[in-house]
Amino acid sequence: MQKQKINLLGFGKLFGPTYKRHLERQNELLEKKRPCGWFFGYHPSELNYVFDIVNIFPEQYSAYCASRGDSPRMIDDYYSMGYGPFLCDYFKCSVAAIDKPELATKPLMPRPDFTVDHHSICFGHRDMAEIHARMYGVKRYSLAFPYIRKEDIGSFDDITKITEWMDKDLLEYTIQVLRDFVTFLEEVTGEDFDDDKFKSVMKVSEETSRYFIEIFKLFMSKPTPGSQIDLANYPFIGFFVHGSKYGLDYVKNCYELIKERVNKKEGVVPEEKFRLMTHGIMPWHTLSLYNYLEESGATFPLNPYAHCSAVLHDSTKPFESLARRVSTFCNVEHELMLDALIKKAKDADLDGAILFENTGCRIVSGVMRPIKKALYEELGIPSLIVEAPQCDLRAMPPERMKTQFDAFIESLR
Amino acid sequence: MYFCGLDIGSCMSKIVLIDENEDIVCYRSSKSGFEIRKTISNLYESVLKDQNIRKDQVKYIVATGYGRNVALAFFADDKVTEITCHAKGVHKIFPKCHTVIDIGGQDSKAIRLDIDGRVSTFVMNDKCAAGSGRFLEVMSNAIGVSVDDLGLLSMKSKNKATISSTCTVFAETEVISMIASEVKREDIIAGIHDAIATKVSALTRSTGIEDEVVMTGGVAKNIGVVKSLEEKIGHVIYVPPEPLITGALGAALIAKDRYESKICDAET
Amino acid sequence: MIEEFYDSGRIREYIQRGKRIIGTFCSYTPEEIIHAAGLVPVRLFGETVDIMNAYSYIPNWLCYYSKRTFEEGLIGNYDFLDGFVFLTSDDTNQLMYSIWKKNIKVEYSYMLQFPFSVDGTSKNFFTKVLEKFKRSLEDHYSVDITDKDLKDSIEVYNRYRSLLKELYKYRFYTPPKISGSDVLKINLAGYSMLKEEFNDKIEEYINKLSDEEGLPDKPRLYVTGIPIYDPLVFEMIESCGFTIVFDDLCNGSRNFDFEINETISNPIEAIAEGYLLKPTCGTCSRQKSLAIDERLSYINERLKTLNPDGIVIIGDKGCELCAFSQVELRKELAKIKPVLYLEIDFPLAKEQHRTRIEAFLESLS
Incomplete structure (x- = not known):
């Protein structure tokens, strides 16, 4: 089979300067001795821009360690601390970076003044924040967001994540949790909450979410306009720097690129043979696995993981808007999530799905078999589930994975 | 007066006979095999016969290892786990030892000793085979080299291969594909040793490492693994002349202690 | 005597009496409300060891409890359940709810919000959550749950908790009057009984126990770790020469070492507060402290009074909570007493575990 040439959208090229701006902000704030927080599964990221907090994301750091090839030796160190195999790879790397900095990818994360977690992406975040806080002897703040059941919201729009309704008590509670957190940040910084600044940050965030959603829709065009490599930095913006000007600029520029390509009806490869969905945390150690498939003509118009944080805002109701983001893909019961997914799968006109079971991640791994079943039963779409911890390629060697990919593609013909 | 220690492991059974001065009179080992009872009696009787020792001269027998319960049922006077026995045996040979690393057929363990040679803490491997003698056996089969030759062969390696898989079965596949792509045999072997050392060093670290470090068990005969482990933990590792029998030696020493305290109790 | 508690026919008997059975999974479940609705709450154990079907639905590396209960559900062993x-106490519970709902056919299923933080905001919310739960039961089962019903159930459960507390005391005697395995069996039996019936039985048992002679004196253990629904585990440990004098498992002391304030006028609020303040498993904590420190201080207090010879932490690689906390727990507890970390999986590799337990015993002497 002839390998096809991949024509990247170029999101990756845009990311370099964006990340540079992010680091510049961090360094500036560090120099000013602003408080530094380590954030686990963080979604009200806007508040960091309101309070000028140094925002560090151990998970992003761990993904970086994996892409640099340092994660295996860090994970070996993690095991030597006495931990077991079935925990999040992100935790494995970030704990090891504290335990044995000499083994870890540089630059290291700056020391935290506090940690923050919530469990509306996964419960593990709570534990991670706690253990890291304990290792450093610093405060931990936990946002006890609720889990979303069907009876709480009815249903949610598969693209905008706007819910049919939201239980009044649940919404009030979530807003209160956020307000309590603001009080904590006021204590940490010794400064009062700046309402105007909050509104303007939320305005930026709203615009960002609009671009996010447009890009999401355009990605499902036929032929698929972009590669998964284009999306690799996307979760960083969505999860961690929502509300920043550089985040907004990034998605705005991405939007221009993808719009242009879709208008020209160009695809990421010259001849699209299969349209696949992919879900699960990306295998950061070997992102070329996506290319392996794309080169064979199998493209990915749909990646719910990368778009998981895209929730349409209404910045005129800033607290409510933040609160409504608890309805992420990961924080709802399967029935809701599967309904939304089936709708999207139909829109994207899929031939199959490649699902990454991230060993140690219960939320992602636990939903793969139900997704596989639902796609097949509702739409007749076959799926391949591959076990792929996101930072440790040793648990599933890429060669072995490619064999499975090949067999799956052969079965689609 | 003689005392006997018997270590019935998953692969090998070992016997040690000591006299009242705690000197080793004789030791021997054989494959544990399917009929453990037979293995035990054969070992015991052949040792007595060779040394011209009567059964009534052996005052106390302590069994250890996975077969200790079987041995206690029909033969031994007492049973003690191999962890305590290894500690005891190693302390006899290396009185300054504080850390024992034992890699057996299916088990690997790290034991911390206090100043008197008593076990202060220990850890054993989980059910994964990757840190055990079994791993070496599987790999030596794949390469077609005898397990006994692995150590020396690996010392020739100039360009150590990396075994990236942590699972024994995946690692075997990896080794086979390395053979297919003509990676040098010694380099593959060195990579295998590294893989096992990584796993075991992780285990060792969870008890903490304090000098002197002594390695026992059949795998300690493999110089390649010992060297690789030294590198990983950053401590010199001492290996007793017969690393296979420290458990049985410990059992024999405990047999002597128990016998003496029994006599003592009887007198008072 | 112990066998008398253990009666698998009892659930069928309840059904024959027209009762409906509700399965529960977590010691934070406010069973009082279910009980007040005239239903029988039953904690599920997952007795099956061979997992043949569950892995087509869930990853094989989840905790033993989720795998075993789900397998039993799939093969029809829980056909007595009405609901x-x-x-939402951890990721596994969250996803298992969806998976159970989809694959195990029952009349009623409900997911309660777990109160992760102990503070005013969460207490208000948890009270509302429990009110909704009450309404949901009322609607589904066409019953009225009055405040009187709730207060009666609270009384039954408070008595249940204080009796178990009493029973545990017989373990601390020198020598102990009852083994850890027997206490576990009684505990387990209580989970599938109406508490008012169980209370009478256990009261009678305790009265007899006070006259009994003690057990042989053996080294004493404090056990902590994952929930143990299989008496085999305790039997294995005790048969190696130990007595387990205390356990703070989810189905041990953490199940009863709290009470619900009967003087609060709104019974739902009282229940919310009671469960919120119950000894934590490490999921729930005050905002200013770490759950693991709260857990440690609970254990330390008990270690001080019990002064056991050693501590066994029972772990399960698949249990997220345990897998995260065990390293710190081991480190901290080892500063106080010798610690053995025993990682289990089923079918139980008894020989391997016995070696570890016996070696631990040898190291204590």
Whole structure:
């Protein structure tokens, strides 16, 4: 089979300067001795821009360690601390970076003044924040967001994540949790909450979410306009720097690129043979696995993981808007999530799905078999589930994975 | 007066006979095999016969290892786990030892000793085979080299291969594909040793490492693994002349202690 | 005597009497409300060891409890259930709720929000959550749950908790009057009984126990770790020469070492507060402290009074909570007493575990 040439959208090229701006902000704030927080599964990221907090994301750091090839030796160190195999790879790397900095990818994360977690992406975040806080002897703040059941919201729009309704008590509670957190940040910084600044940050965030959603829709065009490599930095913006000007600029520029390509009806490869969905945390150690498939003509118009944080805002109701983001893909019961997914799968006109079971991640791994079943039963779409911890390629060697990919593609013909 | 220690492991059974001065009179080992009872009696009787020792001269027998319960049922006077026995045996040979690393057929363990040679803490491997003698056996089969030759062969390696898989079965596949792509045999072997050392060093670290470090068990005969482990933990590792029998030696020493305290109790 | 508690026919008997059975999974489940609705809450154990079907639905590396209960559900061993109630207490519970709902056919299923933080905001919310739960039961089962019903159930459960507390005391005697395995069996039996019936039985048992002679004196253990629904584990440990004098498992002391304030006028609020303040498993904590420190201080207090010879932490690689906390727990507890970390999986590799337990015993002498 002839390998096809991949024509990247170029999101990756845009990311370099964006990340540079992010680091510049961090360094500036560090120099000013602003408080530094380590954030686990963080979604009200806007508040960091309101309070000028140094925002560090151990998970992003761990993904970086994996892409640099340092994660295996860090994970070996993690095991030597006495931990077991079935925990999040992100935790494995970030704990090891504290335990044995000499083994870890540089630059290291700056020391935290506090940690923050919530469990509306996964419960593990709570534990991670706690253990890291304990290792450093610093405060931990936990946002006890609720889990979303069907009876709480009815249903949610598969693209905008706007819910049919939201239980009044649940919404009030979530807003209160956020307000309590603001009080904590006021204590940490010794400064009062700046309402105007909050509104303007939320305005930026709203615009960002609009671009996010447009890009999401355009990605499902036929032929698929972009590669998964284009999306690799996307979760960083969505999860961690929502509300920043550089985040907004990034998605705005991405939007221009993808719009242009879709208008020209160009695809990421010259001849699209299969349209696949992919879900699960990306295998950061070997992102070329996506290319392996794309080169064979199998493209990915749909990646719910990368778009998981895209929730349409209404910045005129800033607290409510933040609160409504608890309805992420990961924080709802399967029935809701599967309904939304089936709708999207139909829109994207899929031939199959490649699902990454991230060993140690219960939320992602636990939903793969139900997704596989639902796609097949509702739409007749076959799926391949591959076990792929996101930072440790040793648990599933890429060669072995490619064999499975090949067999799956052969079965689609 | 003689005392006997018997270590019935998953692969090998070992016997040690000591006299009242705690000197080793004789030791021997054989494959544990399917009929453990037979293995035990054969070992015991052949040792007595060779040394011209009567059964009534052996005052106390302590069994250890996975077969200790079987041995206690029909033969031994007492049973003690191999962890305590290894500690005891190693302390006899290396009185300054504080850390024992034992890699057996299916088990690997790290034991911390206090100043008197008593076990202060220990850890054993989980059910994964990757840190055990079994791993070496599987790999030596794949390469077609005898397990006994692995150590020396690996010392020739100039360009150590990396075994990236942590699972024994995946690692075997990896080794086979390395053979297919003509990676040098010694380099593959060195990579295998590294893989096992990584796993075991992780285990060792969870008890903490304090000098002197002594390695026992059949795998300690493999110089390649010992060297690789030294590198990983950053401590010199001492290996007793017969690393296979420290458990049985410990059992024999405990047999002597128990016998003496029994006599003592009887007198008072 | 112990056998008398253990009666698998009892659930069928309740059904024959027209009762409906609700399965529960977590010691944070406010069973009082279910009880007040005239239903029988039953904690599920997952007795099956061979997992043949569950892995087509869930990863094989989840905790033993989730795998075993789900397998039993799949093969029809829980056909006595009219419904089940989950809590959002961790990722596994969250996903298992969806998976149970989809694959195990029952009349009623409910997911309760777990109160992760102990503070005013969460207490208000948890009270509302429990009110909704009450309404949901009322609607589904066409019953009225009055405040009187709730208060009666609170009384039954408070008595249940204080009796178990009493029973545990007989373990601390020198020598102990009852083994850890027997206490576990009684505990387990209580989970599938109406508490008012169980209370009478256990009261009678305790009265007899006070006259009994003690057990042989053996080294004493404090056990902590994952929930143990299989008496085999305790039997294995005790048969190696130990007595387990205390356990703070989810189905041990953490199940009863709290009470619900009967003087609070709104019974739902009282229940919310009671469960919120119950000894934590490490999921729930005050905002200013770490759950693991709260857990440690609970254990330390008990270690001080019990002064056991050693501590066994029972772990399960698949249990997220345990897998995260065990390293710190081991480190901290080892500063106080010798610690053995025993990682289990089923079918139980008894020989391997016995070696570790016996070696631990040898190291204590």
